[in-house]
Amino acid sequence: MYQWVGGCFLVLLAGCSVGESKFLAGNLNGVNHTSAAINYFSVNGYGGANIxxxxxxxxxxxxxxxxxxxxxxxxxxxxxxxxNPYAKSPPLGSDAFRIFMAKHKTNYQQHSAIVELPPYEDRLCALEVHFLPCNQVKVSTSCWRYPSPNSPIKEPLEMKEPAICPK
Structure with missing residues (x-):
């Protein structure tokens, strides 16, 4: 929350300053090509939505x-x-639901990756993060959002996890 507020405050300050800002701001979008739910994601500490x-x-x-x-x-x-985002759960708010969720959350997995920032010009439309099988990530700074044919990311939306992931 504080990072979001701080980031947007920097954008406001940049708009009010006399000189040109050293940073560009854009929306943070995500595309999930996997069958797992993305509970949350962040890029350099800036938070993204669940997917x-x-x-x-x-x-x-x-x-x-x-x-x-x-x-x-x-x-x-x-x-x-x-x-397992579609696990059948007991009724929301019940004791059984709380027990179910405590057990269900033990299966959540945390991941991280360092990725190259692709080239961009003097403006930033958005930073689009693509989550691929085998915990791979690609990013795009193109103004052409996925699934536009002009988007630099070409992987299909519904990808299957291979039996063995490459190292």
């Missing part, structure tokens, strides 16, 4: 990136998955 299996999430403010892209820039992506 349903084979779904989209985002429009969260704000991802802050350097105004000038340079080779070698990296992002840290962290996320939590629920591998």
């Amino acid at each position: 349903s299996p084979h779904g989209y999430g985002g429009g969260m403010c704000c991802a802050m990136l350097p105004r000038q892209w340079q080779p070698g820039l990296k992002l840290e992506v962290e996320w939590e998955t629920d591998p």
